[in-house]
Structure formats: C-alpha cells, structure tokens
Amino acid sequence: MVGTMAMQLPFIRPGRMTRTASHPVGGPRPDDEVLLDAPDARLSPALVAAARGDHGPASGLLQATRAAAEWERRDRYITRLAAFARSRPDWLDAWLATAPHDPDALLLRAQLAVDRAWQSPARAEMLREVSPLITAAARGDHGDPVPWRLALDHARGAQAGHTYFEQLWAAAVRRAPHHYGCHESALRYLAASWHGSHQECFDFADRAAQDAPADALVQALPLRAAFGYLTDGCGPELPRERLDAAADRAIALSPRLPAADPWPARMRNLLVFVLVCLERWPDAQEQLRLNGPYATSFPWDQVSDDPLGHFLRVRDDIRSAAAGRPPGHPRSERGGRVRPGDH
Known part of the structure; x- marks a missing residue:
C-alpha cells in the first residue's frame, strides 16, 4: 500500500545545489542547457512568425x-x-x-x-x-x-x-x-465529479490503454491517473501494484517515441515525476536519458513556483540515488500536500 506517498512525496529540498559539470555525448546535460517548454521544429517557426x-x-x-x-x-x-x-x-x-x-x-x-x-x-x-x-x-x-x-x-x-x-x-x-487529449479531459472530469474515487479513474484509464495501439499516447493515460492519485491525498488507498503497472505501461511507450525530442517531453516529465514518487530511481534515470534536455512546466508547476529549478533539483536527486547516495524526502515546496491545478 502507498498511503504515505499521497501525503509526502520524495522530492528534493529546495535549497540544494545542482551540478553543472560538462557531460559526455549522450550523457546528462548541464543545467544551463536544459530547456523549459521548448517548441518542436514544426511549432517554433510558427511562434517566431x-x-x-x-x-x-x-x-x-x-x-x-x-x-x-x-x-x-x-x-x-x-x-x-x-x-x-x-x-x-x-x-x-x-x-x-x-x-x-x-x-x-x-x-x-x-x-x-x-x-x-x-x-x-x-x-x-x-x-x-x-x-x-x-x-x-x-x-x-x-x-x-x-x-x-x-x-x-x-x-x-x-x-x-x-x-x-x-x-x-x-x-x-x-x-x-x-485521442489522448479527449481521454485526459474525460479522466479529469471523472476525478472532479467523483473526488477521491481513484479506482474509477484507473479503471477508465486502463480500459482506454488496453484498447489502444501500443504506440498511442493514450497508453500513458494510466500514468495520468497515477499522478492524480499521488497528488490528491484523499480517497481509499490503492495497491502499489496498480501504480507500478501504470508506470510500466508508460515505460513501454517511451522508447516508441522520439528520444531527446520536445514532442514526448511532457509525457516523460510526468513519468519521471511518478517514478520518483515510487522511488524507482534507475527507471527514472533511464527516462531522463531518453528525455534529453527538455523540461516541461507540467507536472513540476504543481509542486513549485519554479518548475525548471524544481526539475533540475529532482534530476540531481535521481543521480544521487543512482550513485548510491540517499535522496531527500520532503514535501512540496509550497508546503502541505501536493495538489494538481484545475486546468
């Protein structure tokens, strides 16, 4: 059971410094090379124009x-x-x-x-x-x-x-x-209508993923349900196995999407968030590798007013855990339980 996870997420202490050493090819990027909400190659010219x-x-x-x-x-x-x-x-x-x-x-x-x-x-x-x-x-x-x-x-x-x-x-x-967007919107409606009924949200997400192609983004819908549960702090506890299964499904999807690309970065950032909550440090490190230099405001803006800084600190925490050093386990930088935004 994971009752404590919804109450206290293992995120990095806000005062901790991050490393900025140079990196080998394909290795971790220095902090000043990480990009927040970067547009992909198709969207960027449209924004510039x-x-x-x-x-x-x-x-x-x-x-x-x-x-x-x-x-x-x-x-x-x-x-x-x-x-x-x-x-x-x-x-x-x-x-x-x-x-x-x-x-x-x-x-x-x-x-x-x-x-x-x-x-x-x-x-x-x-x-x-x-x-x-x-x-x-x-x-x-x-x-x-x-x-x-x-x-x-x-x-x-x-x-x-x-x-x-x-x-x-x-x-x-x-x-x-x-279509992932419609499914995510429906999932959030269920969560808002039956607050705390995470079992129903997971059931909906799991059915959608099971019916979808292996490379469809909706394979990550159970991950979104897991995020909702872990950041809500109410309702009956769910088995740890259900959260791990949601993460595993998203892990299976991740290699099917382009590596080090802005397009799947939002899904991978969310996956890192959930994996850290579950203390699955090696899996989180692998997702950081696939993610490359791309941070996204969501989900980090749900726990901090500085999403890029928070991402960097969590990234540093993952590296510490992978190196055998215990990471910190404080709650959201905003204090109290971590709660998702309403839009």
Missing part, C-alpha cells in the same frame, strides 16, 4: 495537421499557440479578420477564450459565453476531435451533468477513438 504579427506559418502548420489527421500534434499546437496569443493576440485577430471562417483560426479562438475563462474569478459565467465559439470550431471540420476535447474541458469547468458530458464524449471518440 506570430511574434512578428504574421499568422501565415501558424495557419499552414494547423492546416497540415488537420489534413494529415495528426490529432495529437494538432491538439498540442493549438494549446501552445493559444497560450502565446494570450499575451500577443494581434496576429490571431488579423487572421480572423482576413479568414473569419477558417476552421483552424476558429479553433484557436475558442481555445484562447476557454483559457481566459478558466483564469477568471467569473469562470462559470465566462464559460457560458464562449459556448458558441466552441460550436463554431466544431462545425469548422466535422472530423476534427480537438474541438470536442475543448468542449469536454468546457463542460468540466461548467460542472455539466453526466448525461451531457457523455454525449460530448461519444461525439469525440467517434472522430478519434484513441
């Missing part, structure tokens, strides 16, 4: 993902571009002005509106107001599951009833039965 006010590369990128049914990448790119547009919306405004019915621009506008609503004290009211934008995005391309992931997120924020959510879920999986 957007910073100049040019929406053309973003339009081309999103159109290409839609044409090739690259739904996982499309979802990630929409999220990242919307995050950029929160502080620099001029390029998106220009895009919508010139192509008001473009399905990619409509989806990006809807994502941005939902993101803004989530951050508002008047969340419920603002979410009601953005419903028409999500509907317009869904009508833009009837085969695209990403607007339906957004609709699922919206329904969770609006505390929609189960019947309505199930209707959205059915529409989403008709379009892409194994």
Whole structure:
C-alpha cells in the first residue's frame, strides 16, 4: 500500500545545489542547457512568425495537421499557440479578420477564450459565453476531435451533468477513438465529479490503454491517473501494484517515441515525476536519458513556483540515488500536500 506517498512525496529540498559539470555525448546535460517548454521544429517557426504579427506559418502548420489527421500534434499546437496569443493576440485577430471562417483560426479562438475563462474569478459565467465559439470550431471540420476535447474541458469547468458530458464524449471518440487529449479531459472530469474515487479513474484509464495501439499516447493515460492519485491525498488507498503497472505501461511507450525530442517531453516529465514518487530511481534515470534536455512546466508547476529549478533539483536527486547516495524526502515546496491545478 502507498498511503504515505499521497501525503509526502520524495522530492528534493529546495535549497540544494545542482551540478553543472560538462557531460559526455549522450550523457546528462548541464543545467544551463536544459530547456523549459521548448517548441518542436514544426511549432517554433510558427511562434517566431506570430511574434512578428504574421499568422501565415501558424495557419499552414494547423492546416497540415488537420489534413494529415495528426490529432495529437494538432491538439498540442493549438494549446501552445493559444497560450502565446494570450499575451500577443494581434496576429490571431488579423487572421480572423482576413479568414473569419477558417476552421483552424476558429479553433484557436475558442481555445484562447476557454483559457481566459478558466483564469477568471467569473469562470462559470465566462464559460457560458464562449459556448458558441466552441460550436463554431466544431462545425469548422466535422472530423476534427480537438474541438470536442475543448468542449469536454468546457463542460468540466461548467460542472455539466453526466448525461451531457457523455454525449460530448461519444461525439469525440467517434472522430478519434484513441485521442489522448479527449481521454485526459474525460479522466479529469471523472476525478472532479467523483473526488477521491481513484479506482474509477484507473479503471477508465486502463480500459482506454488496453484498447489502444501500443504506440498511442493514450497508453500513458494510466500514468495520468497515477499522478492524480499521488497528488490528491484523499480517497481509499490503492495497491502499489496498480501504480507500478501504470508506470510500466508508460515505460513501454517511451522508447516508441522520439528520444531527446520536445514532442514526448511532457509525457516523460510526468513519468519521471511518478517514478520518483515510487522511488524507482534507475527507471527514472533511464527516462531522463531518453528525455534529453527538455523540461516541461507540467507536472513540476504543481509542486513549485519554479518548475525548471524544481526539475533540475529532482534530476540531481535521481543521480544521487543512482550513485548510491540517499535522496531527500520532503514535501512540496509550497508546503502541505501536493495538489494538481484545475486546468
């Protein structure tokens, strides 16, 4: 049983220094070479152009993902571009002005509106107001599951009833039965609706992973359920074997994804987080090797206001454990239990 894990996670003490020695080829990267939330080679030019006010590369990128049914990448790119547009919306405004019915621009506008609503004290009211934008995005391309992931997120924020959510879920999986984003949104709805019912969340995640191809990102959905359990601190205890099985499934997925690449970095960062919670230090070290120099804000921003610094300290802790030196075992830098954010 792992009752103590949900209460006290083995993360590094905040005052500990990290090493910055040079590294051999393929070895650990110095701290100043680690990149936080780095865009991949396809997204980077779109962000650079957007910073100049040019929406053309973003339009081309999103159109290409839609044409090739690259739904996982499309979802990630929409999220990242919307995050950029929160502080620099001029390029998106220009895009919508010139192509008001473009399905990619409509989806990006809807994502941005939902993101803004989530951050508002008047969340419920603002979410009601953005419903028409999500509907317009869904009508833009009837085969695209990403607007339906957004609709699922919206329904969770609006505390929609189960019947309505199930209707959205059915529409989403008709379009892409194994889309990770829709599955993650559904998992988070279950967690929010039945707080502490981690058994149900694991059951849902395990069924989704079992039905998916071996290289599908949804193989990591049980890992997301394990993260929810380990950071929640409530509900009945789960057997350690169930957490290990979730980690093992993600470990099996990891070599199927590109090594030292920004695209799978979020999954590998989450896997490292869970492996450290489980004190599986050699496995965590191997994931660091596959991950390369890429840190992601999630999940480290759930336990620290300095996600990059926290990642580096946890990385150092993993190396200490691998070298036979006992790592520290304090709780979140924020004090008290570690709790995930709500969006």
